[in-house]
Amino acid sequence: MPRLDRLPPLNRNNxxxxxxxxNDTAPFTRPAAPLSxxxxxxxxxxxxxRRGDRPFGPADQTYRIxxxxxPAATIVQSHTSLGFDRVPTMRDLNISFPVDRLRELVAxxxxxxxxxxxxxxxxxxxxxxxxxxxxxxxxxxxLREEGVAIALITPT
Amino acid sequence: MLARALETEGIAxxxxxxxxxxxxxxxxxxxxxxxxxxxxxxxRPDDPDLQHRVLRATLDLLAEPAGPVLRDFxxxxxxxxxxPAPAQASAIAPAASVxxxxxxxxxxxxxxxxxxxxxSGGRTAFGLSGVPATRFRGVVRFLQAFAAGEDPDMAERPAxxxxxxxxxxxxxxxxALYFEGRLAMKPGATGDDVTRWFWAETAAGHLLxxxxxxxxxxxxxxxxxxxxxxxx
Numbered sequence: 001m002p003r004l005d006r007l008p009p010l011n012r013n014n015x016x017x018x019x020x021x022x023n024d025t026a027p028f029t030r031p032a033a034p035l036s037x038x039x040x041x042x043x044x045x046x047x048x049x050r051r052g053d054r055p056f057g058p059a060d061q062t063y064r065i066x067x068x069x070x071p072a073a074t075i076v077q078s079h080t081s082l083g084f085d086r087v088p089t090m091r092d093l094n095i096s097f098p099v100d101r102l103r104e105l106v107a108x109x110x111x112x113x114x115x116x117x118x119x120x121x122x123x124x125x126x127x128x129x130x131x132x133x134x135x136x137x138x139x140x141x142x143l144r145e146e147g148v149a150i151a152l153i154t155p156t
Numbered sequence: 157m158l159a160r161a162l163e164t165e166g167i168a169x170x171x172x173x174x175x176x177x178x179x180x181x182x183x184x185x186x187x188x189x190x191x192x193x194x195x196x197x198x199x200r201p202d203d204p205d206l207q208h209r210v211l212r213a214t215l216d217l218l219a220e221p222a223g224p225v226l227r228d229f230x231x232x233x234x235x236x237x238x239x240p241a242p243a244q245a246s247a248i249a250p251a252a253s254v255x256x257x258x259x260x261x262x263x264x265x266x267x268x269x270x271x272x273x274x275x276s277g278g279r280t281a282f283g284l285s286g287v288p289a290t291r292f293r294g295v296v297r298f299l300q301a302f303a304a305g306e307d308p309d310m311a312e313r314p315a316x317x318x319x320x321x322x323x324x325x326x327x328x329x330x331x332a333l334y335f336e337g338r339l340a341m342k343p344g345a346t347g348d349d350v351t352r353w354f355w356a357e358t359a360a361g362h363l364l365x366x367x368x369x370x371x372x373x374x375x376x377x378x379x380x381x382x383x384x385x386x387x388x
Binding site: 004010016020026029030035043055058071078084086091094096121131144155 | 175211
């Protein structure tokens with residue numbers, strides 16, 4: 001995103017007011033193999049899902065599963081905050097959900113493979129306890145079971 | 157936060173960050189700060205080269221021996237000259253003359269939206285309310301009645317979706333129809349162009365301001381929140 005000092009005051013203040021957790025350190029898992037041997041999943045906070053899946057609602061800490069082969073025409077975005085421009089995603093899903101770019105990396109041998117499923121959460125949330133304690137770890141376990149070593153986390 | 161939860165489960169994560177100040181506090185294990193406008197996480201739509209550069213810089217963080225790592229993407233430009241955050245309705249003056257009948261306008265925009273669908277291979281942001289575009293006149297009538305202070309409802313609203321949420325999904329679908337229709341009309345239009353056109357020149361924009369006013373006037377925070385999502 002833009003540097004905060006380039007934002008209109010209303011947007012800047014909204015962002016500065018958002019209560020975020022302050023941490024001193026981070027958990028750190030080194031990938032066991034080089035990228036060319038790893039399977040990668042996208043975990044997005046862009047609120048994307050298949051049309052017909054239950055849309056995300058306010059303060060929704062659940063997640064949706066997006067099969068890696070789901071055609072772009074079947075995917076919609078129920079994260080529709082007026083704080084971001086929806087037109088780039090309308091034009092090109094890869095702007096937040098770079099599935100085509102991943103396929104290209106796999107074809108070039110730079111990435112080991114795509115996961116069978118990608119995962120999606122709702123972004124711009126104030127309360128995250130359930131994601132932290134329940135739904136986030138649940139997705140982590142699913143990824144492990146699916147042989148995924150790396151998660152690429154993308155916002156909108 | 158999400159990255160930290162996954163990392164704790166043994167998944168190596170690497171994130172794209174849109175707000176450096178937040179990432180500095182939350183400390184995801186690996187994050188690339190990108191200086192792009194909201195909505196442009198990987199740079200620019202239909203620009204695979206830039207998207208690959210962003211992706212590569214994000215994936216390169218996986219080689220770091222220890223973390224947390226927060227790195228800046230080297231580019232410091234806002235692609236396409238887009239504003240850093242979208243203009244809001246409150247900052248866009250309505251045009252002197254706006255079409256009067258939103259239902260008629262919607263029928264016209266649907267034709268452009270069909271062109272969009274034909275060009276995009278069926279990709280559309282439309283589809284949150286569950287009401288098909290062919291029956292969207294009913295949604296327009298519903299929103300008109302709501303803005304006028306009546307208490308309308310729609311048979312299409314699922315029992316477990318509260319009214320303000322349904323209104324928000326209807327507004328989002330309506331905007332999608334117009335925004336994508338406008339992109340079919342003017343393929344070179346930017347997000348900023350389309351946003352300004354929608355709030356200044358359309359009957360839909362005019363009606364959605366009134367829908368927002370009624371939601372915002374409620375004491376119920378869920379109504380107010382829905383209003384904040386319809387127009388600001």
